[in-house]
Amino acid sequence: MKKLGLYVHIPFCERKCNYCDFYSLVKTDEIEANYIESLLYELKSYKEVTKGYIVDSIFIGGGTPSYLRPDYIGLILDEIRNNFVLSEDVEISMEANPNSITLEKAKLYKKYGLNRMSVGIQSLDNKILKLIGRLHTSDEAINAIKILKKAGFTNINADVIFNIPGQNVENIIDTLSKIIDQDVNHISFYSLKLEQGTPMYRMEERGEISLAEDEEERAMYYAGRDFMEKNNYFQYEISNFSKKGFECRHNIKYWIGEEYIGFGPFSHSCFKDKRYNNISDIRLYCDNIKNPTKFRHLNEVLNIDSKIFEYIMLRLRMNKGFTLVDFKGKFNLDFEELYQDKIEKLVSLKLLIFQNGSVCLTKKGMDVSNYVFEEFLE
Incomplete structure (x- = not known):
């Protein structure tokens, strides 16, 4: 399951x-x-x-x-x-x-x-x-x-x-x-x-x-x-x-991109390749509870590009990062080939490190994590 x-x-x-x-x-x-x-x-x-x-x-x-x-x-x-x-x-x-x-x-x-x-x-x-x-x-x-x-x-x-x-x-x-x-x-x-x-x-x-x-x-x-x-x-x-x-x-x-469902106003969900949220208004939520289209907003249907970026961004928030094998198994793509120029730049800046088949942020990289993420977004 x-x-x-x-x-x-x-x-x-x-x-x-x-x-x-x-x-x-x-x-x-x-x-x-x-x-x-x-x-x-x-x-x-x-x-x-x-x-x-x-x-x-x-x-x-x-x-x-x-x-x-x-x-x-x-x-x-x-x-x-x-x-x-x-x-x-x-x-x-x-x-x-x-x-x-x-x-x-x-x-x-x-x-x-x-x-x-x-x-x-x-x-x-x-x-x-x-x-x-x-x-x-x-x-x-x-x-x-x-x-x-x-x-x-x-x-x-x-x-x-x-x-x-x-x-x-x-x-x-x-x-x-x-x-x-x-x-x-x-x-x-x-x-x-x-x-x-x-x-x-x-x-x-x-x-x-x-x-x-x-x-x-x-x-x-x-x-x-x-x-x-x-x-x-x-x-x-x-x-x-x-x-x-x-x-x-x-x-x-x-952070590892598993599915979750949010309930109540202001809550967010990522379920069956869709990101959506409930409206931040308790009265509208309660008044329309039997008609979700009135209080639930679809934000994004995840495609392969957004899935890859979210995988990288969220997993790199964690100290252990992710393994090259897991990336390959999930997307049937080679991470090092896909982002060769980005990797060389980030490694040279001592923001990213490869060890034992895994890629993760250095402590310096954690300080400027948003910059690292933006590199992969480009």
């Missing part, structure tokens, strides 16, 4: 963070109930078209899934089990904000079958947390990890953001050190990018804040990367580090 990943978007937040441009809104009981009813219907609608597939990863993201009534998480997972074939070792992840985690909720999540939690810590500096609009404190973040462990979770990710105005290398190491002391299994380590329309973007426009210069931003990244690797958190993708055996299966699915 073909492998399949499922992403479920929960578009509710208690309050939107100052840097966030994801689709989310404050919920009412009525909107929440209507949304869950529509979401369950969309899940059910895929029962027939996913025959021959086995789901090995489920990711409930947002928004703030832990802001949702916990019994709704149970309903969502029950509906998935009723309509999809799940592997015995399926990875079931959910995002949570520290201030919305309680022991009672955590125990229910465990009961419903969640086996991986991703905690949006971002920073353990209270001044930084206030600037970016987070609702939790440093102490609450650490306590959230302890609560999840007490409830029986052994697979926990911590999200960390660097390059926030006011941060420096010492600040980053302090946050990572405290998280590592809690013995989590995985750390996502992302550089802040200010998106147009967000409060922090407008603050930068007004000159109230400024992001670090490129050299300082890279210094934070290098320091964080080296510190995590010294503490046995191994980099397996540009922004992701884990202990051995705790790599995020769902995210790897994106």
